[in-house]
Amino acid sequence: MKPMKNGFRWLAVAAMFAADAALAHGDSHSVKKNVEMKSTEFGETGDPRKATRTVNVDMRDTMRFTPAEISLKRGETVRFVVTNSGKQMHEMVLGTMKELNEHAALMRKHPGMEHEEPYIAHVQPGKKAEIVWRFTKPGEFHFGCLIPGHFEAGMIGKIRVAQ
16 A cells, blocks of 8 residues: 555656646746756846846737847846736747847747746746846847747847946
8 A cells, every 4th residue: 555655646746847847838927936046158047135126028919028128237136027918928038149049949949848947037928027137247138039930020139238
């Protein structure tokens, strides 16, 4: 009887992980839990308690972000509050243009691909999510919606980080 109980426990644990995986690209949440610290060419995971600025970003079914351009200073930790005002799923992905183009190509090949990174907010229609990011280097970076067809339709924004 004991092996059967363990089997049910493992089944329950597996079901919880499967549910999390199924929601990875579908459900939005306002604050990411268990965010892995990540350092990239365009910055690093920000500490929400150290956010020095909040930038509200709206996504619409017109395949545009508002604002489409954001100016920041090197070292700023920014809380992006990302709202999906449309009726379709949208996402905001931070990165270099090269990285966004590569990721968009991968999404076209594997549209159901699940991924959860601290620089990505997947947002269901009518919902909000947050990205907290620290910009450690000056330069021109971008954000885009990499849902197949959205990036190609022009759903791209620019971030200028000044010294």
